[in-house]
Amino acid sequence: MLFFGNPAPDAELVILYGNCQTPFLATLLAAAHGDKGYLCVLNHAPPGEEADKPSLEQLQRCCLYLEQYDSQPDLSNQEELPETKRYGIPLRRYLREHRPKSCPKLIFPSFLMTCMWPFASTGDPRNKPEPGYVWGRYPYANKVAMKIAARGLKGEEALDAYKRLSRKHMPNFRKVLKKAKNELKTRDAHCDIKIADYVWANFRKRHLFLSWGHIRKEAIGVLAERIHDVIQPHLGGEPETTRQQLLAALAQMSDMDTMEEPIDPVVADGLGLKFCQPDKRFRWYEQSWTFDEYMTRYLDYDTRW
Structure with missing residues (x-):
C-alpha cells in the first residue's frame, strides 16, 4: 500500500481502492486536505506478489472510502475466476465489509481507453521481469504481433x-468509436464523479493516454479536481484554498509513466487522432521510437537496449 498525507497514528484516513491511477489522485487530494491520511489500496500487485490490504485498525479510522469503479463481478465462487486473487475482487469486498458503517462511500471512474490499441492482449509469455524492468521490457502485449513472432519471422x-x-x-x-463512447457513458453511470465528457472531448485532440490505462498528469488533475469538489463537504476546509493547494501539487507532478505505447498510424488515421502523425516518436523507457521501430523490436523481442 502507498500512504500520503498526515502520518499521525490517530489521523483520520481516506482510503482509496483502485488501479495505478489512485496514488496520483491521492497525492493531489492529500495536498488539498493535508490533515487527513490517504491510504491507497491497489487492486493489483507486481508479478509474483500479493496485493496489500489495510489492517482492521486502519479501516476503523476511515472517514471516507473512495472506490474506483471496477466492472468485475463480485462472484460468490472465487474459484471460477482464479485471476481475481490478483485483481481485486476479494480485496474490494474486504474493504466494503470492514469500513465503519458511518463512513461514506463514493465511486469514481477509471481512465480506460482501449480503442487506440485494437490488438491489445493480456500478456506476452516472452515478457519477463528483469532488473530495472519490473514489468518487463515489453509489458503491452499485441496478439497479432505474437502470431507473427510465433512463425519465427524477424526484422523487416x-x-x-x-x-x-x-x-x-x-x-x-x-x-469502435461508438463502442468507446458507450463504454465511457456506461462507466460514468456507475459513478458519483463523472469524467466521460472530458475524455470524449479531448482524447483525439491531445495525447492524454500513454497506454490504455496510463494517462498524462493533465487528465489526472481533471479527475482530482472533480473528486475534490464532491468530497469537500465531507472533509471541510475553504474550497478555493484547498483547490489551489491541489493545483500547486499538480504543477509539480509527472505523468503516470515514462512509456508511451506506440499507436499504429493506420489506427491513428482511422480514429482521427490529431496528435499522432505517421512519423511520431514515442517514449519507451529511455528510448524514442516510431511505431515501426518499436514494432520491429517487439516482434524480435529485442533486448539490446
Missing part, C-alpha cells in the same frame, strides 16, 4: 507480415 520480414495481418483484421473504426 516480420514487420511486413505484421502490417499485412493487422490490416486484414483492423476493426471498423466508426463502430
Whole structure:
C-alpha cells in the first residue's frame, strides 16, 4: 500500500481502492486536505506478489472510502475466476465489509481507453521481469504481433507480415468509436464523479493516454479536481484554498509513466487522432521510437537496449 498525507497514528484516513491511477489522485487530494491520511489500496500487485490490504485498525479510522469503479463481478465462487486473487475482487469486498458503517462511500471512474490499441492482449509469455524492468521490457502485449513472432519471422520480414495481418483484421473504426463512447457513458453511470465528457472531448485532440490505462498528469488533475469538489463537504476546509493547494501539487507532478505505447498510424488515421502523425516518436523507457521501430523490436523481442 502507498500512504500520503498526515502520518499521525490517530489521523483520520481516506482510503482509496483502485488501479495505478489512485496514488496520483491521492497525492493531489492529500495536498488539498493535508490533515487527513490517504491510504491507497491497489487492486493489483507486481508479478509474483500479493496485493496489500489495510489492517482492521486502519479501516476503523476511515472517514471516507473512495472506490474506483471496477466492472468485475463480485462472484460468490472465487474459484471460477482464479485471476481475481490478483485483481481485486476479494480485496474490494474486504474493504466494503470492514469500513465503519458511518463512513461514506463514493465511486469514481477509471481512465480506460482501449480503442487506440485494437490488438491489445493480456500478456506476452516472452515478457519477463528483469532488473530495472519490473514489468518487463515489453509489458503491452499485441496478439497479432505474437502470431507473427510465433512463425519465427524477424526484422523487416516480420514487420511486413505484421502490417499485412493487422490490416486484414483492423476493426471498423466508426463502430469502435461508438463502442468507446458507450463504454465511457456506461462507466460514468456507475459513478458519483463523472469524467466521460472530458475524455470524449479531448482524447483525439491531445495525447492524454500513454497506454490504455496510463494517462498524462493533465487528465489526472481533471479527475482530482472533480473528486475534490464532491468530497469537500465531507472533509471541510475553504474550497478555493484547498483547490489551489491541489493545483500547486499538480504543477509539480509527472505523468503516470515514462512509456508511451506506440499507436499504429493506420489506427491513428482511422480514429482521427490529431496528435499522432505517421512519423511520431514515442517514449519507451529511455528510448524514442516510431511505431515501426518499436514494432520491429517487439516482434524480435529485442533486448539490446
